[in-house]
Amino acid sequence: MAAAIKKNKILTISRIFRLYKMAPNTYSTFLFILIAIGLCFADDGLHEMEEFLKRELSLSKPYQGVGSSSSSHWELMGDAMVTSEQVRLTTDMQSKQGAVWSRIPCHLRDWELQVHFKIHGQGKKNLNGDGLAIWYTKERMQKGPVFGNQDLFTGLGVFLDTYPNEEKHLEAQKTRYTSRTQRIFPYVLAMVGNGSISYDHERDGRSTELGGCNAMVRNLKHDTFLFIRYVRRRLTIMIDIDGQHEWRDCLDIPGVRLPQGYYFGASAITGELSDNHDVISLKVYQLTVLRSEAEENEEGEEITVPSVDNMDLLRMGENEEGWSPIAIFFSIVFSMLGFFLLIVVGLIVYSHWNENRRKRFY
Structure with a gap:
């Protein structure tokens, strides 16, 4: 698979060509291309970033020594097993959980993680579960209910959730999502925990998520990838699941503060429903990013506890409910009535003013 930076450049070129088709003349075309190049490279800093x-x-x-040698850099837990083709975290059987964890902490300031994975099984739509998680956390090798890892974790969790617990819960209560809050599963979301925040299973982590996107990743014949980048305290997640070798945006959140020295890992769990959850590779890249003196001073303070700036604003945005069709109808009706009322009042005022003006001439 090509490096993430090369894929981002391909995306940049495709955006420029789309702008070219939209431009009405040569001057506009040239202007749009300059703007597109400037924005893309200014946002990502690709011209001043190298990866190793x-x-x-x-x-x-070939997963040498994984799960069988104490000299391996990776360790298995639970029902996870190694084959020649993948690390299988769970088989397509009920009540399984497994994980693979790095033994070496990551002390990189800026990093990128590319995950090659596969989720497949016999279950039909919404009759499979529960999903796979990618971790960058202080704790490691801890069994638990959050996709096979402990709750109240400290660090970053990225979840590929394949079962809609909240939807089933609402169906049992005979309530429905609004058009604004409904999700399509499988769903990718990210969460930052500080050791005291619990993952809400009944709501599929909605109350603590930073953002997410739908990702139809089950039973695909082509390769599927997840991309996680952490640079300049900005968390970016993209997916490549369409077999087109192009990254698709999932979320991009600034102000994410993750300490150094945490561990990478992957885990999965099955309950009454199941799937094969496979990890083919987890590739970590060190990003070398040029910073100005002001950026160095701003980011110089050591981060000891994971956190997210303006988390309350993110939650407010997610909790806002969309208007119902009835509310939209009445708002349009009252707006039209108010508009006509203003016209009538204006005509009355104008007629009085015009009559008074004529009286002054007689």
Whole structure:
């Protein structure tokens, strides 16, 4: 698979060509191309960023010693097993949970993680579960209910959730989502925990998520990838699941504060429903990013507890409910009535003013 920076450049070129088709003349075309190039490269800083594969932090074939040797950089837990083609976290059987964890902490300031994974099984739509999680956390090798890892974790969790617990809960209560809050599963979301925040299973983590996107990742014949980048305290997640070798945006959140020295890992769990959850590779890249003196001073303070700036604003945005069709109808009706009322009042005022003006001439 090509490096993430090369894929982002391909996306940049495709955006420019779309702008070219939209431009009405040569001058506009040239202007749009300059703007597109400036925005894309200014946002991502690709012209001043280099990446280096960190083999000691990465998991890839042929998985030498994983799960059987104490000298391996990766350790298995629970029902996880190694084959020649993948690390299988769970088989397509009920009540399984497994994980693979790095033994070496990551002390990189800026990093990128590319995950090659596969989720497949016999279950039909919404009759499979529960999902796979990618971790960057202070704790490691801890069994628990959050996709096979402990609750109240400290660090970052990225969840590929394949079962809609909240939807089933609402169906049992004979209530429905609004058009604004409904999700399509499988769903990718991210959460930052500080050791005291619990993952809400009944709501599929909605109350603590930073953002997310739908991702139809089950039973695909082509490769599927997840991309996690942490640079300049900005968390970016993209997916490549369409077999087109192009990254698709999932979420982009500034102000994410993650300490150094945490561990990478992957875990999965099954309950009454099941799936095969496979990890083919976890490749960690060190990002070398040029910073100005002001940026160095701003980011110089050591981060000891994971946190997210303006988290309350993110939650407010997610909790806002969309208007119902009835509310929209009445708002339009009252707006039209108010408009006509203003016209009538204006005509009355104008007629009085015009009559008074004529009286002054007689």
